[in-house]
Amino acid sequence: MMATTELGKSAVGNPALGDTGPGNDTRSRILAAARALFAERGYAGTSLADIGAAVGLTKTAVAYHFHPKDRLAAEIIAPAAEDLLVLLGTDFGGDRDAFLEAYVAFVVRHRAVMRLMIDDVSGADDASPGTLGEAIRTFGDEIFNRLAGPDPSPAGRTLTWAVLGAVQLAVVKTMDRPEEEVRTILRAATAAMVGAAVR
Structure with a gap:
């Protein structure tokens, strides 16, 4: 599956992204600051200099650990990317309801990084071939195709x-609510949307 290969290279299969050890406090601090700033300002609205200022480092010091900036995004997204690989690698036997659930x-499990994945990285104008943004867009297309089914009508x-x-x-928009609550409501809401459409 092409999408799996591309995202694997970008987010979870890159050796350069796997050197975070428990003692690497500087990298951990940079990642924590980047995660908070990306959530607050968006990916495009956050520079390496901004991240450095948040942890008392220069832009050059941040770039030493993470350059270009999409390496930061890739490492933050990596846990979600791994779960996405598993999701799309699972055979649901054509059961779209099971896939949707x-x-x-x-x-919901990865909602803390969903804005970064969907709006900021994959939505960037420069999401060119071979980039993390392009890989996430490809996965988005695959998710759409799984839910829409073969040859979907305009409706x-x-x-x-x-x-x-x-x-x-x-x-x-519900980051302040418990995961289980949000998951339960969304399962019911999406089932109702799909059910109403087929009646």
């Missing part, structure tokens, strides 16, 4: 975008 669980495509949009917006 699993997708909702995935999005089916619209419904799929509506479901995906509702889930993705809901998780970033």
